[in-house]
Amino acid sequence: MRKAIAILLLAIVGYYFINVFIHMPFGEKREGVGKYYLENTVKETGAANVVTAIVVSYRGFDTLGEVTVLFLAATGLGAILFGKRGEKRRLQGASVIVKTTSMMLYPMVVLLGAYVFVHGHLTPGGGFQGGAIIATGVLLMFMSYRHFNVSHNALTWIESLAGLTFATVGLIGLALGTTFLQNFLPLGTPNDLVSAGIIPIIYIAVGFKVGAELTGVLDNMLKTIR
Amino acid sequence: MSWLAVLVLVLVVVQIIAALFSVWQKDLLLAALGTSAISVVLSVLFYLLQAPDVALTEAAIGVALSTIIFVIAIKKTDRYEE
Amino acid sequence: MLYYIGAISLILIGMYAVLTKKNLLKIVIGLSIVDSGVNLLFISVGYVKDATAPIFSLPSLTADKMVDPVPQALVLTAIVIGLATTAVALGLVIRLYDHHKTLNINKIRQLKW
Numbered sequence: 001m002r003k004a005i006a007i008l009l010l011a012i013v014g015y016y017f018i019n020v021f022i023h024m025p026f027g028e029k030r031e032g033v034g035k036y037y038l039e040n041t042v043k044e045t046g047a048a049n050v051v052t053a054i055v056v057s058y059r060g061f062d063t064l065g066e067v068t069v070l071f072l073a074a075t076g077l078g079a080i081l082f083g084k085r086g087e088k089r090r091l092q093g094a095s096v097i098v099k100t101t102s103m104m105l106y107p108m109v110v111l112l113g114a115y116v117f118v119h120g121h122l123t124p125g126g127g128f129q130g131g132a133i134i135a136t137g138v139l140l141m142f143m144s145y146r147h148f149n150v151s152h153n154a155l156t157w158i159e160s161l162a163g164l165t166f167a168t169v170g171l172i173g174l175a176l177g178t179t180f181l182q183n184f185l186p187l188g189t190p191n192d193l194v195s196a197g198i199i200p201i202i203y204i205a206v207g208f209k210v211g212a213e214l215t216g217v218l219d220n221m222l223k224t225i226r
Numbered sequence: 227m228s229w230l231a232v233l234v235l236v237l238v239v240v241q242i243i244a245a246l247f248s249v250w251q252k253d254l255l256l257a258a259l260g261t262s263a264i265s266v267v268l269s270v271l272f273y274l275l276q277a278p279d280v281a282l283t284e285a286a287i288g289v290a291l292s293t294i295i296f297v298i299a300i301k302k303t304d305r306y307e308e
Numbered sequence: 309m310l311y312y313i314g315a316i317s318l319i320l321i322g323m324y325a326v327l328t329k330k331n332l333l334k335i336v337i338g339l340s341i342v343d344s345g346v347n348l349l350f351i352s353v354g355y356v357k358d359a360t361a362p363i364f365s366l367p368s369l370t371a372d373k374m375v376d377p378v379p380q381a382l383v384l385t386a387i388v389i390g391l392a393t394t395a396v397a398l399g400l401v402i403r404l405y406d407h408h409k410t411l412n413i414n415k416i417r418q419l420k421w
């Protein structure tokens with residue numbers, strides 16, 4: 001009975017969905033805000049990657065809000081699972097082949113993550129992708145060794161300092177008499193590593209912060225396994 | 227039909243079959259692996275739609291991190307539905 | 309057009325799992341499938357035929373033949389926030405299991421722990 005009502009409701013919703021998307025033909029050129037961003041990005045910000053320039057420079061305030069939401073989610077998860085931390089993880093270590101391979105792969109994965117978030121304004125990539133890759137590398141070491149520990153003190157310090165850097169760089173723009181998060185460093189030539197003003201600085205801070213946060217979330221959840 | 231259209235058709239069919247498998251399965255571990263298969267196919271589709279930033283994000287977050295937190299939650303609770 | 313059909317069917321399958329299933333973990337899996345479907349729908353709206361990715365790496369690329377960059381910037385944020393929501397939901401599921409010893413939503417009736 002309940003399944004029949006659910007299927008009927010979903011059929012009505014699906015019919016109206018498809019009715020709307022028939023009138024939006026696939027692959028046509030759309031004018032509007034995107035056209036302005038594509039034509040004026042290299043002149044105004046000096047970055048080669050248009051998506052990075054939109055996320056950090058034109059819509060930088062939304063990125064500050066997203067970093068806050070991630071921080072609240074990581075803190076909330078730590079508060080929900082609070083009473084069960086502190087029990088020792090009694091998992092077994094892996095075999096010799098897995099241990100040797102993961103010890104050789106771990107520095108390369110962390111280096112790849114750092115490369116991705118430093119070159120965020122030249123190639124596809126950025127802070128969020130680089131932070132997720134670093135968290136995956138640390139997870140590899142958690143799974144292979146029994147006594148691999150990352151101190152919670154260090155993670156907290158890195159996360160707080162990176163968040164403070166983001167907010168301070170924005171406030172400097174306000175102190176110089178213009179808007180919040182204004183580009184106050186010289187722009188340089190496009191396609192250089194040191195170019196595009198404050199965009200590399202903000203993405204490096206975001207990369208550190210996201211990597212430390214996701215590592216903390218994984219550590220919290222892994223510590224509750226008996 | 228060009229080979230690109232055939233590739234897109236095959237990928238969309240694989241994705242829908244993985245979603246149906248993940249909803250109808252009683253063993254919860256296999257359902258979490260079905261979600262991971264959806265993320266892999268989604269990452270290839272994002273690349274074919276000329277969006278490399280989004281493909282990198284979906285591959286780094288959807289495949290590795292989302293699956294591992296599902297597996298940890300299954301280990302702390304029951305494995306089979308009902 | 310094939311992309312639209314794939315994304316809409318993912319959304320409908322995920323919503324069916326949220327509406328009719330009784331196990332809490334199945335409901336969270338359904339929410340994760342709806343997230344993936346909505347992101348695919350968003351990016352496939354911004355596609356332009358015979359265009360390339362919006363990165364100016366060579367001086368010969370003009371702004372005429374590039375896809376729309378605005379939906380990609382929005383989906384980048386949405387994927388990360390979807391992961392954060394799923395992590396908090398699974399933390400709540402773990403705590404509920406510790407108190408009630410079952411994951412059936414018909415048997416969890418009281419509102420306070």
